[in-house]
Amino acid sequence: MISLERHDPTRNMARFYCLTVEGNLFGEFSLVRTWGRVGSPGRQKIEIYNTLDAAQPALHRKAQKKRRRRYHEHTNN
Numbered sequence: 001m002i003s004l005e006r007h008d009p010t011r012n013m014a015r016f017y018c019l020t021v022e023g024n025l026f027g028e029f030s031l032v033r034t035w036g037r038v039g040s041p042g043r044q045k046i047e048i049y050n051t052l053d054a055a056q057p058a059l060h061r062k063a064q065k066k067r068r069r070r071y072h073e074h075t076n077n
Contacts, residue, residue: 001018001019001020002018002019002020002059002063002073003016003017003018003073003074003075004016004017004018004019004063004066004067004071004072004073004074005017005038005071005072005074006069006070006071006072007038014037014038014039015035015036015037015038015071016034016035016036016037016038016042016074017033017034017035017066017071018032018033018034018035019031019032019033019059019062019063020032020059021052021055021056021059024048028048028049028050029048029049029050029051029052029054029055030046030047030048030049030055031046031047031048031049031055031058031059031062032044032045032046033045033046033047033062
């Protein structure tokens with residue numbers, strides 16, 4: 001699981017973006033993306049991949065794209 005957040009108080013911005021890869025009932029792998037304003041349930045999109053080897057690089061590409069947009073790793077401490 002990759003959990004990212006972006007905060008910008010000058011723009012009243014507090015957003016989150018979470019990525020996970022999960023196996024599904026059909027033997028495929030789902031890349032689950034959840035995003036929205038911090039404190040809200042957010043929106044969700046699921047992309048299906050045939051193999052874990054196909055899903056993992058997609059997860060890392062999407063996380064890298066968000067990092068370029070100033071999202072940073074978030075830890076639940």
